[in-house]
Amino acid sequence: MHSTLICLIWLFCTMCTAKVHTFHWEIAWKLDNPDGMKERQVIAINNKTPLPTIRVKTNDRVIIHATNKLGNQNTSIHFHGLFQNGSNSMDGPEFVTQCPIAPGSTYIYDFKVPNQEGTYWYHSHSGPQYGDGLRGMFIIEPENVDAYPFKFDDKITLSLTDWYHKEAKEIKKTFMSRFNPTGAEPIPQNALFNYTRNATWHVAPNTKYFIQIANMGMFVSQYLFIENHNFTIVEVDGVYVKPQMTDSIYIAVGQRYGVLIETGDFHENFRFLNVIDKPMLDTKPAELQYISTNWIVYDDKKPLPPALENNEGSFDSFLQNIDPFDDFNLKPLTKSPLMEAADYTINLDFKMENLGDGVTYALFNNFSYVAPKVPTLMTLLSSGKLASNDKIYGTNTNTFVLQHNEVIDIILNNMDPGKHPFHLHGHTFQVIERSPPSSDDNPITYDPNNHAEFPLNPVIRDTVMVNANGYVVLRFCANNPGVWFFHCHVDWHLEQGLAIVLVEAPFEVQKSQSLSSAQLHVCKQSRVPTSGNAAGRYGKSEKDWLNLEGENIQPQPLPPGFTLKGYIAFFLCAAFACWGLLSIYKYGIEDVAADDGEEMIMKLESLLEENGGLGPEDTRPLTGEDSNA
Numbered sequence: 001m002h003s004t005l006i007c008l009i010w011l012f013c014t015m016c017t018a019k020v021h022t023f024h025w026e027i028a029w030k031l032d033n034p035d036g037m038k039e040r041q042v043i044a045i046n047n048k049t050p051l052p053t054i055r056v057k058t059n060d061r062v063i064i065h066a067t068n069k070l071g072n073q074n075t076s077i078h079f080h081g082l083f084q085n086g087s088n089s090m091d092g093p094e095f096v097t098q099c100p101i102a103p104g105s106t107y108i109y110d111f112k113v114p115n116q117e118g119t120y121w122y123h124s125h126s127g128p129q130y131g132d133g134l135r136g137m138f139i140i141e142p143e144n145v146d147a148y149p150f151k152f153d154d155k156i157t158l159s160l161t162d163w164y165h166k167e168a169k170e171i172k173k174t175f176m177s178r179f180n181p182t183g184a185e186p187i188p189q190n191a192l193f194n195y196t197r198n199a200t201w202h203v204a205p206n207t208k209y210f211i212q213i214a215n216m217g218m219f220v221s222q223y224l225f226i227e228n229h230n231f232t233i234v235e236v237d238g239v240y241v242k243p244q245m246t247d248s249i250y251i252a253v254g255q256r257y258g259v260l261i262e263t264g265d266f267h268e269n270f271r272f273l274n275v276i277d278k279p280m281l282d283t284k285p286a287e288l289q290y291i292s293t294n295w296i297v298y299d300d301k302k303p304l305p306p307a308l309e310n311n312e313g314s315f316d317s318f319l320q321n322i323d324p325f326d327d328f329n330l331k332p333l334t335k336s337p338l339m340e341a342a343d344y345t346i347n348l349d350f351k352m353e354n355l356g357d358g359v360t361y362a363l364f365n366n367f368s369y370v371a372p373k374v375p376t377l378m379t380l381l382s383s384g385k386l387a388s389n390d391k392i393y394g395t396n397t398n399t400f401v402l403q404h405n406e407v408i409d410i411i412l413n414n415m416d417p418g419k420h421p422f423h424l425h426g427h428t429f430q431v432i433e434r435s436p437p438s439s440d441d442n443p444i445t446y447d448p449n450n451h452a453e454f455p456l457n458p459v460i461r462d463t464v465m466v467n468a469n470g471y472v473v474l475r476f477c478a479n480n481p482g483v484w485f486f487h488c489h490v491d492w493h494l495e496q497g498l499a500i501v502l503v504e505a506p507f508e509v510q511k512s513q514s515l516s517s518a519q520l521h522v523c524k525q526s527r528v529p530t531s532g533n534a535a536g537r538y539g540k541s542e543k544d545w546l547n548l549e550g551e552n553i554q555p556q557p558l559p560p561g562f563t564l565k566g567y568i569a570f571f572l573c574a575a576f577a578c579w580g581l582l583s584i585y586k587y588g589i590e591d592v593a594a595d596d597g598e599e600m601i602m603k604l605e606s607l608l609e610e611n612g613g614l615g616p617e618d619t620r621p622l623t624g625e626d627s628n629a
Contacts (some may be wrong), residue, residue, distance in 0.1 A: 215252060224343045
């Protein structure tokens, strides 16, 4: 009785202190020039850029009326890292948990943020759209400011992004094209630091700052480094960790870090560098600023150190003089022990491969994610007892059904020479093993019978980097019923299909969650069905639900023997042939065209007269030996 009374008092106090944050957002285009090099259309909220930072406390409620005023595109919003316990339809990825928000429509995101603190962000989950600017910071503070497990004097937020001068939709057309047979990722034109470049940060001496950092980019990881200062890592992806000092940070897209920086009693200013992970790029444009120089300012009267030069030598020198701490070796502050052995293991081999349309796709176990015709959450809610049958969710959604409270292992074997940061919606996971990178010809795959000893207190986060031609093993508990996306957060790779879907405790979802009339109305406006299997089919029998005729599927494979190398060779041969024809035109036909036409005709007539003219037999097409004359 006594304990029940205490719980009721705690619940009442929580309800009294929790705050409701209501936002009315018009999402629309606006001309802007964040890198100072090219003005272009970007996505603004209420005609303002950069987008607002949402700052709430644990147990607060957030209500966002998101109205799509883009005119020519659907949209959606994902709250990256938030668990969305009991509010799966608020998670954001279109055709996974919701219908697209069509132009002119409004979707109401309404959820609470219990049991989470730290650094998060929000972004569009409609194609590559967040590359146009629909992304911002989402900070969850403890209910009591004194509840932080570390001390600081002041706090700031820092967003890192890569930046493109063309709209993402336009870039995707050339990226996902048969004229890009290697699948080379689009190269950004710049890297932004709090939505700008060459920024200055005025600091006070002898002060401890808490900086909450998110890499909100589309593609490249970045390094952070401050001259004569160290970072102390205290949080990763919303999880407090045992403080760890380092001279620099390596942060992949989708990842977040909370760090402490102590200023000194300086009377000069220092460079604050954000540096693109150059080896991730297939091509290295000379004009791209790999090293971006910003400054921390102690004294306005003193000059700023000159920006570092953007050349190969400067980049190599930078890498040789830093030693970022390996996030695999971080320890959660709560000393959360390694979970028990997995009840269910998902083995995933992934690679990039050309399919029959000549485009490079990303494949998990030979299947590339293709969105279904019915959002997967709605298939679950409308399928009754068949919700646990993974076949109703479609051939190309890579869906795995998980039982409630099972311990799950995900084994990722990277058969690709690139790095890949993977993000799990609705959960954090323990990173229990990760291999080093390997060569293209010798990828390392996980061997369950021959591996390193798992750490007793593994790092916990929601976005992890898998090394080139290496592997990673993740472990989590399926304790959050819902439909959750798991995908590479290099957004170009997601566009290629590098994703799976986890349908977790489907019958628990059916018991506790439903869709509002407002959500169903958005589906009606976007003309997306809200019941049925992945093909939009339904009926009274299991046979009806297993009929996937008309579903969205990936292109057929290339013809047998037609490999990626063959495709590249064909492409190069075609390119050289075109070059050859151009050369013939330039050095042959152009000369003919340059002469006076009448004079050329007279010369030809004179030549024919000298040789007795042409008879009928001489006008035949050249064949056989004649053709080689």
